[in-house]
Structure formats: C-alpha cells, structure tokens
Amino acid sequence: MREIYTPKQKTLLALWKKRQLKRLNILQGSVRSGKTWISLVLWAFWVASMPKNGTYLMVAKTLTSLRRNCLDLLQALVGERHFTYSLSQKEGRLFGRKVYLEGVNDARAEGKIRGMTLTGAYCDELTLFTEDFFSMLLSRLSDPGAKLIGTTNPDHPSHWLKEKYLDREAELDLLVMQFLLDDNTFLDAAYVQNLKKEYTGVFYKRFILGLWVAADGVIYPQFADHAERYLLRFTKEEERWTFAQEVAFLSIGIDFGGNRSLTTFVATAVHRGFRKLTALRDHHIIGHKGEIDSDRVNREFIAFVKQLQAEYPGIVIRYGFADNESQYLITGLRKACKNAGLPIQIGDSCKRPIVDRIHCGNALFNTGRLQIHEDCHLLIDGLKAAVWDSKAAQQGKDVRLDNFSSDIDILDGWEYGWEPFLRKLLPEYKGVRG
Ligand SMILES: Nc1ncnc2c1ncn2[C@@H]1O[C@H](COP(=O)(O)OP(=O)(O)OP(=O)(O)O)[C@@H](O)[C@H]1O
Numbered sequence: 386m387r388e389i390y391t392p393k394q395k396t397l398l399a400l401w402k403k404r405q406l407k408r409l410n411i412l413q414g415s416v417r418s419g420k421t422w423i424s425l426v427l428w429a430f431w432v433a434s435m436p437k438n439g440t441y442l443m444v445a446k447t448l449t450s451l452r453r454n455c456l457d458l459l460q461a462l463v464g465e466r467h468f469t470y471s472l473s474q475k476e477g478r479l480f481g482r483k484v485y486l487e488g489v490n491d492a493r494a495e496g497k498i499r500g501m502t503l504t505g506a507y508c509d510e511l512t513l514f515t516e517d518f519f520s521m522l523l524s525r526l527s528d529p530g531a532k533l534i535g536t537t538n539p540d541h542p543s544h545w546l547k548e549k550y551l552d553r554e555a556e557l558d559l560l561v562m563q564f565l566l567d568d569n570t571f572l573d574a575a576y577v578q579n580l581k582k583e584y585t586g587v588f589y590k591r592f593i594l595g596l597w598v599a600a601d602g603v604i605y606p607q608f609a610d611h612a613e614r615y616l617l618r619f620t621k622e623e624e625r626w627t628f629a630q631e632v633a634f635l636s637i638g639i640d641f642g643g644n645r646s647l648t649t650f651v652a653t654a655v656h657r658g659f660r661k662l663t664a665l666r667d668h669h670i671i672g673h674k675g676e677i678d679s680d681r682v683n684r685e686f687i688a689f690v691k692q693l694q695a696e697y698p699g700i701v702i703r704y705g706f707a708d709n710e711s712q713y714l715i716t717g718l719r720k721a722c723k724n725a726g727l728p729i730q731i732g733d734s735c736k737r738p739i740v741d742r743i744h745c746g747n748a749l750f751n752t753g754r755l756q757i758h759e760d761c762h763l764l765i766d767g768l769k770a771a772v773w774d775s776k777a778a779q780q781g782k783d784v785r786l787d788n789f790s791s792d793i794d795i796l797d798g799w800e801y802g803w804e805p806f807l808r809k810l811l812p813e814y815k816g817v818r819g
C-alpha cells in the first residue's frame with residue numbers, strides 16, 4: 386500500500402494518538418521537509434476532536450502568506466466539504482468549527498486577539514512573528530486542553546523563539562520536533578539535489594541542515610573564490626546578438642549617494658521567462674560632497690542609458706528603480722529622462738529585506754542563473770568584498786557589513802534593479818517578510 390505520510394510525520398501522529406502532544410507543539414527544520422503538511426493534518430484532526438464552540442485561530446505573518454502556505458493546502462488535505470474560508474471575512478470553517486484567520490502584520494490583529502479566549506492556535510513560520518505577538522497569543526490560550534501547533538525554519542541562534550522557547554523545551558509544556566530535508570520521502574532525488582544547490586553558507590546551514598546559526602563570513606563565497614566562473618564576455622559580435630535574443634528587458638537599479646556613499650547605477654538584463662539575470666554595466670558618480678547635484682546625476686544617468694542603447698540596440702531598457710528615500714530626486718530623474726526622449730519607466734525601489742536579496746543572489750549564482758559582465762568592475766569588487774557584520778551577528782541580527790567602503794555601495798543599486806522580480810525568479814522562496 387502506498388504510504389501517505391513520511392516516517393517522521395508518522396512519529397508525530399503517533400504522539401497525538403497516544404495523547405502525548407503538549408500545550409505548545411513546534412515543528413522546526415529544513416525547507417520542504419514536510420512540516421507544514423503534517424502540521425495541517427494534525428491541526429485538522431485535533432480541531433475536529435475539540436469542542437464545536439471553541440475558539441480557533443490560524444495566523445501567519447500576513448493573510449496572504451497564510452493562504453499561500455496553509456489555507457489552500459489545508460483545503461486540499463481535508464476537502465472543501467470540511468474546510469472553507471473567506472480572507473475578506475478573515476474566517477474559515479473547519480469540521481464545523483469557526484476558525485479566525487489573522488496576519489501578525491495586521492495592525493488590528495493584536496487588539497482583536499487580546500480579547501479572545503483561545504482553544505487552539507495554528508502558527509505558520511513562527512520566527513517571523515514578533516515576540517510580543519507570540520507571548521500575547523500564549524496568554525490567550527487559556528481554554529482547558531488548549532494547544533498551539535506551529536512550524537518554522539531555523540534562524541539566528543539568539544532569536545527569541547530559540548532562546549526563550551525551543552531551548553527550554555524541558556521546562557515548558559512544549560514539544561519540539563525537528564524535520565530534515567532527507568526526512569521527506571516524498572521528494573524526488575533530483576529535486577532535493579537541486580534544492581541543496583541553491584543554498585550556500587548560512588542559508589545552507591539553516592534551510593538545508595536545519596541549524597540555528599549566525600550569519601558570518603563572506604556573503605558570496607562561490608563568487609569570491611571563483612569569480613571567473615560567473616563572468617560574461619562577448620568575444621564576437623554574434624555572441625552579443627544571440628545574448629540579446631534571450632533577454633526580455635533591462636532594468637537599472639539606482640542608488641543615490643549620501644554623505645559618505647556614492648550614487649550608483651547598475652543595469653541588469655532580465656532573461657525571458659525570468660530564467661536568468663545578467664549584470665551588464667555599472668557606474669558610479671565620482672565627486673565629493675558639494676560637487677554633485679541632481680543635474681549631474683540626471684546627466685550621467687541619461688548618458689548611461691544611451692550607452693546601453695548603443696551597445697544593445699535590440700534590448701528594451703524598461704525600468705529604473707531608484708532608492709525610494711529620495712522622492713524629489715526620483716521625480717527630477719523621471720522628468721529628465723522624459724525630456725531626453727527615453728521611454729524608461731522610473732519607479733521606487735521596493736527595498737526588500739537585504740537577507741532576501743542576498744539569498745536570491747546566492748541561489749541564482751549557485752544554479753547558473755546569474756552572470757556578471759566582466760566590465761562591471763565595481764559590482765565584481767562589491768560582490769567579492771561583501772561580508773556579514775559580525776558585531777550585528779552577536780546581537781542576533783543578519784546584517785551585511787556596511788563600513789562605508791565604496792565597494793559595498795554598488796550592491797544596493799544592483800539589487801534595486803532586480804528585486805521587484807524576486808518572486809518570479811524564485812517562486813518557492815518565502816522570504817523573511819512572509
Ligand atoms: N504526507 C505527504 N504526502 C505527500 N506529499 C507530501 C507529504 N508531506 C510533504 N509532502 C510534499 O513535500 C513538500 C514539502 O512539504 P511541506 O510544505 O510540508 O514542507 P515544510 O517543511 O513546511 O517546508 P518549508 O520549510 O519550506 O515551509 C510538499 O509541498 C509536498 O509536495
């Protein structure tokens with residue numbers, strides 16, 4: 386008979402059957418290891434066994450991530466007859482029991498839950514919750530036999546969830562179960578191999594090995610050690626032409642300089658179907674404080690775009706994404722481009738969390754989906770120089786070291802150019818915003 390659970394998942398179900406679940410039940414570990422799947426099966430069985438008039442809650446960082454990660458899967462697992470939901474009403478019905486749906490980020494969620502007496506709570510991606518929200522949630526779980534079931538990937542070793550809860554399993558009424566990628570017997574070997582390839586360094590340790598480790602050392606080790614493997618050079622004109630055929634459009638990231646940093650532009654080619662990225666050209670504006678004004682930035686940007694047009698006549702230069710903290714500079718740049726007859730759309734950078742951008746850069750490098758044109762000297766140096774901030778790491782934060790070195794300046798500008806497409810580039814990556 387075909388198995389319907391992995392051995393690890395069965396162990397968890399056996400604990401439930403033997404009534405050995407605890408008040409808090411947290412499944413943690415590698416990506417794709419089968420945590421969410423079994424946690425939802427368990428949640429459904431458990432809710433069905435609890436009072437009809439109990440108060441049940443499912444919560445994730447946002448309602449959208451709750452739907453994406455859990456609600457549709459729950460419906461597929463138990464069938465539409467047993468679970469339906471409405472995101473607009475923030476409510477569902479699971480085996481006839483009303484289930485409230487909330488997002489941690491929703492400003493009103495905390496107030497609403499504060500007034501509840503909960504029978505059960507399901508939490509998706511616990512490390513993305515704030516500690517306040519989580520402890521408030523626990524204080525509401527006061528019905529007899531109340532339980533929390535949650536899942537998470539590892540994070541920093543001094544994350545509140547690790548230090549205050551997981552490490553105190555013995556003192557608290559808490560069950561922690563670790564799931565590893567290899568525990569998931571449903572994944573095919575080639576898929577697992579590719580998945581492992583995507584992750585490097587701290588991301589490998591956390592998301593593949595399931596370890597709670599700090600971000601330390603070099604950020605792009607593969608590139609720092611073997612940059613030549615990732616560089617692109619056109620030796621013949623035909624190669625440039627063939628390359629242009631693969632590209633959907635160019636997108637330019639623009640980072641405006643501050644007191645100690647330079648204004649930078651990086652043009653990235655986004656390949657058809659978001660299969661690949663190629664950084665094509667970079668530039669920074671040289672000059673001291675007082676020497677650079679918006680006219681100069683506009684002039685150099687227009688020259689940068691025109692040079693790209695001349696070099697890659699077959700490629701559309703579609704977007705410019707600029708540092709969104711400088712709105713008046715963006716407006717000026719947009720006008721200047723229009724006056725120069727450039728059809729480029731200038732918009733705000735979306736400023737995704739830096740860790741997500743770093744993970745994406747690493748995953749693309751590791752899977753042969755990111756190349757850097759050899760003329761991008763600034764970007765090449767910046768990628769090689771990028772390191773995690775070890776002081777911040779000691780305080781439990783993942784931060785890219787910014788010691789105002791000009792090498793690092795280029796990275797934000799580079800990332801602004803492609804971060805809007807991160808979901809298209811890595812559809813399965815959940816990201817730290819949830
Ligand atoms: N019991 C099962 N039967 C069939 N497929 C399963 C089962 N458990 C897991 N899977 C498969 O494995 C995939 C990963 O499982 P799941 O989403 O539960 O992992 P996860 O540990 O929550 O991962 P992440 O940390 O990335 O959220 C599922 O999308 C599904 O394809």
Ligand SMILES: [Mg+2]
Binds near residue numbers: 420421422536
């Ligand atoms: Mg999951």
